[in-house]
Amino acid sequence: xxxxxxxxxxxxxxxxxxxxxxxxxxxxxxxxxxxxxxxxxxxxxxxxxxxxxxxxxxxxxxxxxxxxxxxxxxxxxxxxxxxxxxxxxxxxxxxxxxxxxxxxxxxxxxxxxxxxxxxxxxxxxxxxxxxxxxxxxxxxxxxxxxxxxxxxxxxxxxxxxxxxxxxxxxxxxxxxxxxxxxx
Numbered sequence: 001x002x003x004x005x006x007x008x009x010x011x012x013x014x015x016x017x018x019x020x021x022x023x024x025x026x027x028x029x030x031x032x033x034x035x036x037x038x039x040x041x042x043x044x045x046x047x048x049x050x051x052x053x054x055x056x057x058x059x060x061x062x063x064x065x066x067x068x069x070x071x072x073x074x075x076x077x078x079x080x081x082x083x084x085x086x087x088x089x090x091x092x093x094x095x096x097x098x099x100x101x102x103x104x105x106x107x108x109x110x111x112x113x114x115x116x117x118x119x120x121x122x123x124x125x126x127x128x129x130x131x132x133x134x135x136x137x138x139x140x141x142x143x144x145x146x147x148x149x150x151x152x153x154x155x156x157x158x159x160x161x162x163x164x165x166x167x168x169x170x171x172x173x174x175x176x177x178x179x180x181x182x183x
């Protein structure tokens with residue numbers, strides 16, 4: 001493991017995990033016409049913003065330049081969660097993106113990769129979910145926004161009142177002390 005002093009702890013952990021994941025699948029190849037290898041993208045910057053920008057793409061990268069990368073999932077090391085696309089979901093996304101090209105990755109070898117990747121991630125304490133949605137991304141409903149947090153106004157009023165009481169008690173005590181001491 002190399003340590004780059006400029007990276008934050010979360011970014012360094014994600015960088016090291018990307019190297020480990022990619023090296024674990026170094027000898028595995030997918031595809032008939034275009035051989036591809038699995039890679040976990042390393043974080044681009046020196047910080048992930050405390051984990052907010054820590055999502056790393058799992059991609060199948062072609063051995064030769066030209067064909068596009070295929071994103072097959074993602075990992076968030078800091079949150080210890082990951083999601084992988086099934087062959088059916090990958091084929092649907094590929095069909096929506098590249099209408100004239102067939103996906104040349106056979107289902108059996110891809111399923112073996114999913115099993116290996118799931119086992120590796122689970123062994124590292126990362127929870128794995130499978131995306132089996134065959135609907136093209138453009139037809140999927142947009143994700144629902146998170147409900148805004150409703151903070152308790154009573155707690156805020158209590159905190160302000162408490163601070164005012166403490167300041168008043170301090171000022172009153174200081175006035176009594178000044179009267180007795182005489183300044």
